[in-house]
Amino acid sequence: MSGVAAGLTARLSVPGRLDVELVAGPGDVVAVVGPNGAGKSTLVHALAGLQPAEGTVRLAGDELTGMPPQERHVGVVFQDRRLFPHLSALENVAFGPRARGVAARTARGVARDRLARLGVGALADRRPGELSGGQAQRVAIARALATDPALLLLDEPFTGLDVGVAAALRVELAGHLAQYTGVTVLVTHDAIDALTLATTVAVLDGGRLVQTGTPHDVAARPRSAHVARLVGLNVIRDGDRFRAFSPSAVTVSVHAPDDSTRHRWPGTVRGAAPHGDAVRLQVHGEQDLIADVTPAATRELGLVPGRPVWLSVKETAITTY
């Protein structure tokens, strides 16, 4: 794979908890998903050097194996933020560059820039105790980005935030990640994160990677019930918004539906696989979509690979982000 030397290659093992090989290129956003206890946090901590692990980690051509956390070119955001309570937002963000020997004035300039980019420039003088959860998480992300890390680790960064706050932060993070040339590893329990932010979804179960692929591939061909439940969503990009709907909300027909209240897409059946009591169809077209239909409908409509179909969904079944 080209560019891997500039990206991340990790082989990590923590006996009884983790045994994975993870490869990502520059700009990749790897969403790590999996059930509770799968080893997601262990992986993030091992990459950050906060969890002793056997194996090797190469990042941007550097060997990190055995390197202490503060020397790794890694930015970390945890769910509980972990800002220094006695420092202002600005000082929290400037701390990393300062610790790396950057002059105070320059470090503060970098910190102002990162805070502004995360939409919290006006809160630079506040202490963490004077920030809302969403604001504190923006500061935590600004802090993680302040050293221009080659690897950004986000461990459930939206957990504990109000739905609206998480949605706004997700949009900003998406904009940021689109320009970020390092590797991002994002631990998430949320299908929207996996499908909208990630370039790769890595499914961890029992400490091992059981599936990796593009978000669409993993959603279309989930190899575990957990992932099927997690990523079983259609997501369409509409400008800078994402529109998501469940495969069970999709109606499949062989003629163009004339109901103007529904969104319609033509496509061709690519594959069909049992999915619980239903059949999950993969449909290729201008939008690659998945649809759950009954086995009876599959037979009656002749929904086999190559079959041209129309998919439609009611506006009310669509959630916009």
Ligand SMILES: Nc1ncnc2c1ncn2[C@@H]1O[C@H](COP(=O)(O)OP(=O)(O)OP(=O)(O)O)[C@@H](O)[C@H]1O
């Ligand atoms: N400090 C520890 N010492 C020993 N075992 C641990 C420790 N922390 C976690 N484990 C075990 O390691 C395994 C992986 O845990 P980990 O916290 O990495 O999972 P996770 O995927 O992040 O789970 P969750 O989604 O619940 O946060 C689990 O079996 C857990 O019980």
